[in-house]
Amino acid sequence: MQDIGEPISCAAAADFKPTIAACRLIGAGKRFFGTWAVRHVDLEFRAGEVHAVMGENGAGKSTLMKMLHGVHLPDEGQVEVFGRLVTLTSPRAAEAEGIAMVPQELDLFPDLSIVENLFVGRKRPRTRLGTFDWATMRRSALSAFARLDIAIDVDAPIRSLSGANAQMVEIARALMHDARIVIMDEPTAALTEREAQRLFGILGELKRRGVAIIYISHRLDEVFQIADYITVMRDGERIHTGPTSGLEMTTLIQMMIGRPLSKLFHRTRHPAGDTMLELRSLSRRGVFGDISFTVRRGEIVGMSGLIGAGRSEVAQAIFGIAPATDGQILIAGHPVSIATSRQGIGHGIIYVPEERRSQGLVLEYAIDWNMTFSALDRISRGGFVSRRREKQIAERFRGLFSIRCNSIGAPVGSLSGGNQQKVLLAKALVVEPDIILLDEPTRGVDVGAKAEIYRIIDDLAAAGKAVLVVSSEMNELLSMADRILVMHRGRLTGSFEGPDFPVAAIGAAAAGIVAEHNEDVTLHPGAVV
Amino acid sequence: MSPTIVGPLTPTEAPRRRRPSLTRTMVLFLLLLAELTVFNLLLPGYMSPGSLLDTSRTFVETGILALGMTFVIISGGIDLSVASLLALVSVVMGLSFQAGLPLPAAMLLGLATGIGGGLLNGAAVAYLGLHPFVVTLATMAIYRGAAYAISNAAAVSDFPPWFTTIGQSYFINGLVPTQLPILLVAAIALWLLLSRTSFGRRVYSVGANELATRFSGVSVERTKLAIYGLMGGLVAVAAIIQTARLSTARANASMGLELPVIAMVVLGGTRITGGAGGILGTLLGVLVLAYLQDGLASVGVRNDWGLVVVGAFLILGVLANELFRKSPR
Numbered sequence: 001m002q003d004i005g006e007p008i009s010c011a012a013a014a015d016f017k018p019t020i021a022a023c024r025l026i027g028a029g030k031r032f033f034g035t036w037a038v039r040h041v042d043l044e045f046r047a048g049e050v051h052a053v054m055g056e057n058g059a060g061k062s063t064l065m066k067m068l069h070g071v072h073l074p075d076e077g078q079v080e081v082f083g084r085l086v087t088l089t090s091p092r093a094a095e096a097e098g099i100a101m102v103p104q105e106l107d108l109f110p111d112l113s114i115v116e117n118l119f120v121g122r123k124r125p126r127t128r129l130g131t132f133d134w135a136t137m138r139r140s141a142l143s144a145f146a147r148l149d150i151a152i153d154v155d156a157p158i159r160s161l162s163g164a165n166a167q168m169v170e171i172a173r174a175l176m177h178d179a180r181i182v183i184m185d186e187p188t189a190a191l192t193e194r195e196a197q198r199l200f201g202i203l204g205e206l207k208r209r210g211v212a213i214i215y216i217s218h219r220l221d222e223v224f225q226i227a228d229y230i231t232v233m234r235d236g237e238r239i240h241t242g243p244t245s246g247l248e249m250t251t252l253i254q255m256m257i258g259r260p261l262s263k264l265f266h267r268t269r270h271p272a273g274d275t276m277l278e279l280r281s282l283s284r285r286g287v288f289g290d291i292s293f294t295v296r297r298g299e300i301v302g303m304s305g306l307i308g309a310g311r312s313e314v315a316q317a318i319f320g321i322a323p324a325t326d327g328q329i330l331i332a333g334h335p336v337s338i339a340t341s342r343q344g345i346g347h348g349i350i351y352v353p354e355e356r357r358s359q360g361l362v363l364e365y366a367i368d369w370n371m372t373f374s375a376l377d378r379i380s381r382g383g384f385v386s387r388r389r390e391k392q393i394a395e396r397f398r399g400l401f402s403i404r405c406n407s408i409g410a411p412v413g414s415l416s417g418g419n420q421q422k423v424l425l426a427k428a429l430v431v432e433p434d435i436i437l438l439d440e441p442t443r444g445v446d447v448g449a450k451a452e453i454y455r456i457i458d459d460l461a462a463a464g465k466a467v468l469v470v471s472s473e474m475n476e477l478l479s480m481a482d483r484i485l486v487m488h489r490g491r492l493t494g495s496f497e498g499p500d501f502p503v504a505a506i507g508a509a510a511a512g513i514v515a516e517h518n519e520d521v522t523l524h525p526g527a528v529v
Numbered sequence: 530m531s532p533t534i535v536g537p538l539t540p541t542e543a544p545r546r547r548r549p550s551l552t553r554t555m556v557l558f559l560l561l562l563a564e565l566t567v568f569n570l571l572l573p574g575y576m577s578p579g580s581l582l583d584t585s586r587t588f589v590e591t592g593i594l595a596l597g598m599t600f601v602i603i604s605g606g607i608d609l610s611v612a613s614l615l616a617l618v619s620v621v622m623g624l625s626f627q628a629g630l631p632l633p634a635a636m637l638l639g640l641a642t643g644i645g646g647g648l649l650n651g652a653a654v655a656y657l658g659l660h661p662f663v664v665t666l667a668t669m670a671i672y673r674g675a676a677y678a679i680s681n682a683a684a685v686s687d688f689p690p691w692f693t694t695i696g697q698s699y700f701i702n703g704l705v706p707t708q709l710p711i712l713l714v715a716a717i718a719l720w721l722l723l724s725r726t727s728f729g730r731r732v733y734s735v736g737a738n739e740l741a742t743r744f745s746g747v748s749v750e751r752t753k754l755a756i757y758g759l760m761g762g763l764v765a766v767a768a769i770i771q772t773a774r775l776s777t778a779r780a781n782a783s784m785g786l787e788l789p790v791i792a793m794v795v796l797g798g799t800r801i802t803g804g805a806g807g808i809l810g811t812l813l814g815v816l817v818l819a820y821l822q823d824g825l826a827s828v829g830v831r832n833d834w835g836l837v838v839v840g841a842f843l844i845l846g847v848l849a850n851e852l853f854r855k856s857p858r
Contacts, residue, residue: 321744345746359744362737364804373734374745376727383726431746 020047020082022181022212023068023099027077029236030063037063038236040077045181050203050213052223052244055233055256056446061216064233065183068214069101070094081181100174101183108166110159115141117158118173144172148202162308164195171202182206183214188222189444192306192472194511200226218446220249221475232256253447267458267480269499273297275333276466277318277349277435282327287313288490291327295435295466300457302481303470305510310490311470312354315437318468319351320344331435345374350433352424354440354470360424363413367405367423368394370412375430397426401456418449425456436460439470454480474503488512553798553853557813561820568824575824582704586696586774588819589708590615590767591786592812595793596719597763599811600756602794603723605736605803606654606661608757611764612786613672614646616779618768620676623685623778632692640765646672647761648754655753669787676780684779688772696774708770715763720808732756736803789839793818796846798853818842 025043029036038060045051055061066072067079070088078085081097088094091101108117115134118141125133141154150168158166167187174182188196203213203226217223223230224244232240232255239255275294283289288310295301303311317324320338328335331347338344344351353359361370372379372390379389394408401422405415412423421441428436441457442450457480461467471477477484478501486494486509494509496502569576594611601608622639626632646668653664698707723729731752734742743749772778797814799806821842822835 340748341743341746342748351744353744358738359740362734362741362804364737365733369730373730373747376730380727383728384721385725385727385730427745 020210021045021080022047022082024080025064025067025074025077026080028064028067028074028079029076030067030072031075036236038067038233041233041238043231043238043241045212045214047180047210047212048207049228050207050215050226051229051231052215052217052227053231053233054217054223054252055239056448059233059256060236061233062185063236065101065185065214065216068094068099068181069183070099095177095179098178098180099183100177100179100181101185102167102170102174102187103185108158108169111157113157114152114154114161114169117169118144118176122177140176141172144176147175148172148205150202162195164191164198164307167191167195167199168202175206179211181212181214183216185216186218186444187215188217188219192510193474193507194306196222218444218450219473220252220447224249256447267300267454268462270298270462272299272482273464276331277468278330278333279314279318280328280330282314282317282324282329284313284317284322285325287322288317288487289326291487291492293485293492293495295468297434297464297466298461299482300461300467300469300480302477302484303468303487304472304474304477304484304506305487305493307472309487309510311487312439313490314487315351315439315468315470318344318435319349319437321351345431345433348432348434349437350374350428350431350435351437352428352439352441354443356420356424356443361412361420361427363420364411366409367398367403367412367415368408370423371397371408371427371430374427375432378430378432393430394426397423397429401426402452416446416449418445418452421445421449421453422456425453429460433465435466435468437468437470440472441469442471442473442476474506477501478503486510553810553849554813556849557797557810557817561813561817564817564821564824568820568828571828572824575827579704581820582706582709584820584823585709585712586706587823588815589706589712590771590774590783591790591793591819592712592815593715593763593767593770594786594790595797595811595815596715596808597760598790598794599797599799599806599808600719600723600732601661601760602791602799602801603736603803603806604732604753604756605739606753606756607665607791608650608661608760609665609787610646610650610668610672611760611790612783613669613676614643614761614764615768615771615786616782616784617646617672617676618643618765619772619778619782620680620685620780622768622772623688624680626688627685632689636769639768640762643761643763643765643768644758645761647764648758650761651754651757654757655750673780680778680780682780684777686777688776693773693776696770696772697776708774711766711770715766716808716812723808728752728755733804736800737805785836788836788843789818789822792839792843792846795850796842798846798850800850801847814846 021044023045025041028041029039031037041064053061053064063072067074068088070091070093073087073089079088080086081099086097088097109120112120115137119137125136127133138154145152145154148168148171152165152168158169161169187199191199200222206213215223215227227244230240230242230244230247230252231238232252234256274297276297277295279292282291291314293301305311313322316322318329318338320341320343323339329338330336336347338347338349341351357363368390371394376385379386379393391408397403398405398408403415403419403422403426405419412420415423425441438457442453445453457467457469469477469481482498484496484498484501484506485492486506488510489512493512494506496506565576574580598608598611618639621642622635625638626635630638650661650665650668653659654661694707696708699705700707723732731742731747734745734747735749735752739749771782793814794806794811795801795814796818797806797810797812799810818839821838825835825838826832
């Protein structure tokens with residue numbers, strides 16, 4: 001811990017055990033507009049190992065990976081692949097060297113089939129007539145999935161797949177072309193625990209076949225589970241490289257953020273107030289059914305479950321985006337009908353969507369523009385928007401949430417993911433809601449920003465708001481929620497009181513498995529209020 | 530990791546703060562100056578205030594349509610039916626006047642027809658979820674066909690002098706055409722509406738990110754309905770001015786006018802896919818293209834070539850928008 005802050009030089013590389021180096025960066029660096037994004041990095045990735053690269057947003061991880069994937073040419077230093085110096089001028093050139101990338105944002109074509117997607121941008125086999133040879137393509141697709149031990153309908157459109165399966169398609173795409181080095185950028189961001197575990201199984205298989213896996217992730221727990229080696233980047237420099245075993249999680253976090261962190265998240269406990277939100281057998285035909293629970297003022301209720309279990313849909317029904325078809329919503333004890341998001345806001349409800357880029361923000365517009373957009377009525381008179389009020393509000397939240405930006409007039413897309421998320425939270429709070437529905441509030445956000453977002457959510461509860469948090473990150477719910485609800489296939493299958501949650505039982509409920517001793521009655525044991 | 534958007538974001542004024550980027554405004558200004566200078570060389574006196582103001586008679590109607598089209602295109606839509614609706618409004622007004630309705634009442638009926646036609650477009654786009662291109666391509670035929678059908682292709686032309694004054698007289702020493710202030714007032718009002726009001730912000734937002742707009746508690750449907758309704762109202766205003774200018778209401782009025790209207794908006798920097806643009810840019814686009822058309826006609830270039838030029842400028846406009854957008858930081 002004493003060496004935090006000073007980059008470890010090549011000395012660290014000396015204690016690598018002699019295995020085959022799949023690729024090496026030798027004094028590599030990249031400069032953008034005069035500023036070094038990555039400076040003088042020596043790093044070695046070896047065959048048959050999972051090597052995690054960690055760091056906060058802006059630490060240089062992505063730039064590093066882009067140099068390996070042919071997107072950026074290094075401005076200094078060199079790249080060596082299997083002992084040979086190479087110049088990677090394009091992703092295609094990288095692929096020719098056996099380097100494949102599974103991007104963070106899946107870039108698949110939703111309406112094309114799996115086979116078609118696998119061959120997008122690749123050389124497609126032709127028949128003698130010159131038409132595409134789909135039979136051959138299907139065969140290689142099937143064999144790629146067989147190698148991954150996944151049964152999947154290769155003719156199905158991507159749209160019909162779960163997030164995990166779409167991820168598998170990206171991995172198959174990488175493997176089909178005999179990639180010996182696979183870069184994965186936040187592969188579990190869109191996956192639930194269980195889907196992630198399946199991915200890790202596949203990573204194990206890849207390791208056995210001698211593939212070098214470079215793994216970028218913000219999730220500490222999974223890195224400790226699967227990585228053999230961990231490299232920490234900070235401010236464009238390599239801070240640490242070493243085996244996972246023997247590394248303390250707190251040490252790792254400190255190295256990443258460069259400052260000591262007292263505690264990841266500290267929830268202030270305080271008594272909950274009156275019931276603010278109550279659902280009675282809320283249903284939306286074909287999506288979810290018979291959902292009943294309450295959220296009290298000052299309470300944080302977590303919602304767990306697999307992707308597609310209907311958690312977001314319940315939250316969106318409460319907000320009015322996709323209204324319920326049956327059942328009742330009560331606010332402060334009064335039944336209300338909410339058919340549009342406008343009515344939802346009118347009833348003091350706000351929903352913070354999980355996809356901040358597509359559902360939450362207009363990235364190319366200014367920060368203050370975005371923050372006030374849901375609450376234009378509050379800052380306009382006679383339809384005319386008061387720029388003065390708008391600036392005040394935006395500056396207040398900028399200070400309150402320590403949003404790091406040059407100016408509140410900057411486009412929100414110029415901010416880091418964590419700061420974008422804070423703008424999204426501010427946007428929700430400007431309408432001064434009583435009930436706040438958060439959908440994956442820390443998705444794709446670095447450790448530092450995560451802690452800040454937890455603090456904000458905690459403050460909201462302390463201020464007497466009723467908070468519902470949908471999250472696929474178990475740790476997040478365990479440390480934050482007063483109560484955890486679990487959904488499986490559109491039904492509530494569990495409700496657990498904190499602070500000491502039975503993790504195994506929550507996992508079982510999410511998988512739709514009910515406690516054995518009570519089979520006949522516990523179809524959804526949590527559907528009680 | 531997150532896509533960073535760099536530098537001057539949009540070709541012109543995206544909502545606030547991003548005023549029309551100076552370079553683009555400058556380019557349009559220089560273009561206008563250049564074409565006027567050339568025409569002035571060929572036709573001495575073309576650049577005199579009297580001549581320039583007189584020419585404005587030819588583009589007041591197109592200009593008003595372009596103002597409305599700016600809203601439509603910024604919201605991610607398109608309205609191909611404006612010229613057809615203009616003819617329909619004109620015919621409805623003319624025929625009801627001919628049938629004995631007092632002219633002010635006939636004008637109101639025309640206004641109602643315009644707004645109604647616009648709302649119909651808007652309803653089909655917003656509530657049926659149809660693509661505006663298809664919807665307005667259909668209504669382009671429907672409105673034009675209706676205009677022919679109800680008028681039997683006959684023209685109405687015995688309008689009273691007070692009415693034709695709107696389109697044929699001048700004030701301030703016979704310098705300023707009567708209809709020019711209408712364009713100016715409309716431009717100022719619509720500029721305020723688009724850049725200063727909450728409605729204006731919703732227009733931008735719908736065009737930039739419809740889904741996020743919906744998640745922000747805004748009714749995308751109502752916003753779209755209002756935009757196309759506004760467009761219809763402006764079509765009616767343009768129809769009244771044009772009918773007065775030509776002293777005639779007939780079904781083949783303003784054939785093909787949607788093309789220059791869209792070209793002017795795009796040339797003015799409004800992004801064809803929505804989310805960026807503005808009234809000031811559109812006004813410049815109107816001036817550049819209108820004087821170019823008029824000048825070419827004045828120096829004796831046949832009308833067919835004028836159309837070629839308009840088409841070419843539409844492509845140039847789109848291209849320029851792309852170039853300006855991709856310009857480095």
